[in-house]
Amino acid sequence: MFYLLGITILMSLAIYVGTAFYISNRSGYDRREENVELFKKEKENLKLNKSLPQEYLSLLVNEREQILLQDVPEEKELVVLTKKDSLFRPLFFSVFSFIAICGIYFQPLSMGSLKDLQTYQSINGFIEADFESRKETRGSVIQELKGFMNQTETRASEIYLLANRFKDINEFLITSLLLKSLIDKHSDEIPLGIYAEYAQILFFRDNRVFSKDVEIALELALKKSPVDPIALTLEGVKNFQAGEIDLAMISWEKAKENTNDGNEKLTIQEAINAIKSMKNQ
Structure with missing residues (x-):
């Protein structure tokens, strides 16, 4: 400044x-x-x-x-x-x-533009820092982000871009807070795939355990978009962890059919092949 x-x-x-x-x-x-x-x-x-x-x-x-x-x-x-x-x-x-x-x-200063500038500087400093340094400032950054998200003029695209930046550095707690705000405040204008992304981020946040939050978010994502590849892949993982191998295969086959991402298709196919190998043993 x-x-x-x-x-x-x-x-x-x-x-x-x-x-x-x-x-x-x-x-x-x-x-x-x-x-x-x-x-x-x-x-x-x-x-x-x-x-x-x-x-x-x-x-x-x-x-x-x-x-x-x-x-x-x-x-x-x-x-x-x-x-x-x-x-x-x-x-x-x-x-x-x-x-x-x-x-x-x-x-206009009266609308908090200077405060927004300070918030962006804090966010950029946090993202560029190493993991150990981020531990010390994570709480204050979360508080600043909450204030930023509570502003009525904050656009959906701003929140989503911020969520992706935190996702890229594996800050899943902050990413989940941003996606939750995005769903709560802009549900009428966001793509349906955001619901599946939110469920996936909660799964990562909770150390790949299907907590109650993850299950609720996954159920809503499948309800909003039954053919979303991320939601179907996550459903397959849930069925696999529960020992429902056949249901897991069905979910992953559907996910592979509905994704246009070549790398994602390859990953899903590898999971399917692994299950087939297990069944043949």
Whole structure:
């Protein structure tokens, strides 16, 4: 955050310097232009005066030209003078730019955007840490995530992406909390496969034991989508652990038929082959 504020301040200073320099040079340019135009008008007026002899007319024109040229200060002096006169405008632009940039990035502060930024920084730090370091901060990250998920403007896609990031580092407890929030708050817009993913994550969270939570989640997943390959595979594992070998084979055959993932098909087929080998012994 301090890095962003530093960049914003530097940008504002750059705008101030650029604006002040432009105004100064522009002021000098306008001053010279005005004197040139004034000289032309006076020269025409003098020429219209027919009562003046030609040599007097030339003398007056030359004299007026010298006066107007001397009236313009040297370039460096002119820049200093105009900078003093035009301090307010570039200062206004720089302050306005600073407020606008901060507003665009952090806006609206009243809705908690700065808190969201701090939450994302905590999440990224947690995900990039090693397993031992994550033990110390897991509780605080869970609390921050709960606050993040309780916000009414949190989108389903944000929660799902976060869940996948925690799943990739085997943080199944946090992943299960995120998927549970996703199901509770966005059940009308999420794919039905999320229910099977949730049951699978609970299975991993509970050390591959079919706890009551896992069984309830699996039953709901099969009810929502009876042909979901993840739910059918998990059902096959449950039947296999219960000694129901034939039922396990049926579930896995259905799972293999309904998945489009080549690696998943291969894994299921290996499980089926293992059961067949056991039955033939």
